[in-house]
Amino acid sequence: MINPLSVLQQYWKYPSFRPLQEDIIRSVLEGYDTLALLPTGGGKSICYQVPALCREGLCLVVSPLIALMKDQVSQLRKRGIPAAAIYAGMSIREIDLTFENACQGAYKLLYVSPERLQTALAKARIIRMQVNLLAVDEAHCVSQWGYDFRPPYLQIAEFRQFFLPHTPILALTATATPEVVRDIQDKLGFRSLRVFQQSFERKNLSYSVLYETRKLDKLLNIVKSVPGSGLVYVRSRKETKEVADFLQREGIRADFYHAGLPLEERNRKQEAWLKGQVRIMACTNAFGMGIDKPDVRLVVHLTPPDSLEAYFQEAGRAGRDGLKAYAVLLYAPSDAEALERHLRQSHPRVEEVRRVYQALASYTQIAIGAGKGESFPFDLQHFCTTYRFEQPTAYAALRILEHEGWIALSDAAGTLPRVRIEANREVLYDYQLRHPKADKVIQALLRLYPGIQRDYHEVSLLTLARFANTDPPSIEQVFKAACQANIIDYQPAVGQAMLTFLQERVAPENLLLDTKRLQFLSERAEERVKAVIRYAETRLCRSRQLLAYLGELNAVSCGICDICTGRNSADLSVETFKLLQKQIFNLLQQGSYTFHTLLDAFPSRQQPLVLQALEHLLAEGILTEAENGCIYLAKRV
Numbered sequence: 001m002i003n004p005l006s007v008l009q010q011y012w013k014y015p016s017f018r019p020l021q022e023d024i025i026r027s028v029l030e031g032y033d034t035l036a037l038l039p040t041g042g043g044k045s046i047c048y049q050v051p052a053l054c055r056e057g058l059c060l061v062v063s064p065l066i067a068l069m070k071d072q073v074s075q076l077r078k079r080g081i082p083a084a085a086i087y088a089g090m091s092i093r094e095i096d097l098t099f100e101n102a103c104q105g106a107y108k109l110l111y112v113s114p115e116r117l118q119t120a121l122a123k124a125r126i127i128r129m130q131v132n133l134l135a136v137d138e139a140h141c142v143s144q145w146g147y148d149f150r151p152p153y154l155q156i157a158e159f160r161q162f163f164l165p166h167t168p169i170l171a172l173t174a175t176a177t178p179e180v181v182r183d184i185q186d187k188l189g190f191r192s193l194r195v196f197q198q199s200f201e202r203k204n205l206s207y208s209v210l211y212e213t214r215k216l217d218k219l220l221n222i223v224k225s226v227p228g229s230g231l232v233y234v235r236s237r238k239e240t241k242e243v244a245d246f247l248q249r250e251g252i253r254a255d256f257y258h259a260g261l262p263l264e265e266r267n268r269k270q271e272a273w274l275k276g277q278v279r280i281m282a283c284t285n286a287f288g289m290g291i292d293k294p295d296v297r298l299v300v301h302l303t304p305p306d307s308l309e310a311y312f313q314e315a316g317r318a319g320r321d322g323l324k325a326y327a328v329l330l331y332a333p334s335d336a337e338a339l340e341r342h343l344r345q346s347h348p349r350v351e352e353v354r355r356v357y358q359a360l361a362s363y364t365q366i367a368i369g370a371g372k373g374e375s376f377p378f379d380l381q382h383f384c385t386t387y388r389f390e391q392p393t394a395y396a397a398l399r400i401l402e403h404e405g406w407i408a409l410s411d412a413a414g415t416l417p418r419v420r421i422e423a424n425r426e427v428l429y430d431y432q433l434r435h436p437k438a439d440k441v442i443q444a445l446l447r448l449y450p451g452i453q454r455d456y457h458e459v460s461l462l463t464l465a466r467f468a469n470t471d472p473p474s475i476e477q478v479f480k481a482a483c484q485a486n487i488i489d490y491q492p493a494v495g496q497a498m499l500t501f502l503q504e505r506v507a508p509e510n511l512l513l514d515t516k517r518l519q520f521l522s523e524r525a526e527e528r529v530k531a532v533i534r535y536a537e538t539r540l541c542r543s544r545q546l547l548a549y550l551g552e553l554n555a556v557s558c559g560i561c562d563i564c565t566g567r568n569s570a571d572l573s574v575e576t577f578k579l580l581q582k583q584i585f586n587l588l589q590q591g592s593y594t595f596h597t598l599l600d601a602f603p604s605r606q607q608p609l610v611l612q613a614l615e616h617l618l619a620e621g622i623l624t625e626a627e628n629g630c631i632y633l634a635k636r637v
Helices: 004-011 021-029 046-054 066-078 092-103 120-126 151-163 178-187 215-225 237-249 263-274 308-315 334-346 350-364 380-387 391-403 425-434 436-448 461-468 472-484 515-537 542-549 574-590 595-600 607-619
Strands: 034-037 058-062 083-086 109-112 131-136 169-173 194-197 205-211 229-233 254-257 280-283 296-301 325-331 375-377 407-409 418-421 488-491 498-501 623-625 630-633
Touching (some): 004 021, 034 178, 046 109, 046 169, 066 083, 092 120, 092 488, 120 151, 131 151, 151 178, 169 178, 205 542, 215 237, 215 325, 237 254, 296 308, 308 515, 308 542, 334 391, 334 515, 350 380, 380 391, 391 407, 418 436, 425 436, 436 461, 436 472, 461 472, 472 488, 574 595, 607 623
Parallel strands (some): 034 194, 058 109, 083 109, 131 169, 254 280, 296 325
Antiparallel strands (some): 375 498, 407 498, 418 488
């Protein structure tokens, strides 16, 4: 067995391991089932990548995130470590070739989704592989107590029992409550209870919750006050562009990012942010997972996420270099209501799920008893417009159908084209001599994508066009001609979501759903939303609140959050806002007031807080100001 430290130094050029990394690696190399809890930026991937290189065979990595799998494979290949991933959107031929290469010992790490483990092809090939470690990334997904439960994770223990009975398992996650920690070990069938947990405390990270009604103005103030790179998280794709446009108008180098953008555009934006060409990225939670940028100084949430686990992960992308950084949640009284509304939309009633399933059958023209294994292009917006569904509710129903094993829904974000050179050297050389245009493209392929004669690679048409001194359409023409000549295998980019029926279509009343489990998941989601609201509205050290939620009950006050420093002492609390709102409503129901006479109806010591409350109620459209200057409840105007 190769020494782990020498592997780290050879491939990563790091002089030593981070805290707990070496302990975790030693544990799995000694054959123990191990659970590693390391916060965002704690170096989880090293914990399975290094032991994979210490022994003969490969590490099989189970991950739910295609983008993260592809990024990991790309980074490993740059370090000279052979790795591959199998994910939705690959052709059967690509999948078969990748599995066969793994059986022949071509890789040290193979990434797969939990769903892929259950396929007959995977089972037939994995049993032939020399697997030295089974790594389960994002292991909280196995727990129904967790914030991102995914039913396919429940099948991993059974798969391991039958196909990898002597292989140790390493489960990794960045956030887990004590209940989730116990559930992970139980659901994955741990044979040894080894848990390595680094404290979730981030001493360099200042958490703040600022009660604000004019969030964009406050955001601008924060961005101008805190130098350095930053992220601004919003809930919708539309908001990402609106926030970026606002910051750009104010002279800030900003851009936006969400999963609906074409892959090449997402890659370009991400690279610009990583290089510092873009200072602030306004984004949804699709951005940031697995991205290695240690010098982020600021993470701002314009709206609270659905769970403290998600908030801790996203906020934790700031200050991974150990220097002072800031995580700010901008919170308005209406945010609690919005969270609760989103919760209801995310957990539709069973009757609504059945109605969406029936509409899917009509949309795809699938008859009862048919459709198993068939795939269809799927436009969610068109589907919702056609059958008059609210989009958030319909999407939630589709995800329930997916979790229950009835359908599979791929992302609409698109992929890059994938290419593999199939011809041997002599045939390839002869083809290049006879086709000068193809010669430049093939030379670029060989130079830019080492190993493309063995594995499929995602290729950038723009990059190839620059190297070959041509344009992307010409590259596509070369690919198509070379594919017809059996020189390459060319898989064009897929730019549309695909819906696949995993079971034969049934009548809505015969749609089997685990109602008890769905109710449990709904109740757990409600508890998580309440925890987020408590965090925002409780005047207690922010760090202590987060650490207590994650099981560290004896943490001391951080001394640097908004509560500890008293920065929020004059702000309008949610409780005070609700009381003032009630008093304002009572006054307006009794008589006619202008903005200033309404303000004067309160004691002078209260007026700064009343002013904030009035500004918020007017901005939200709850109150309206008429031409004569009088303030009215909006419903009366």
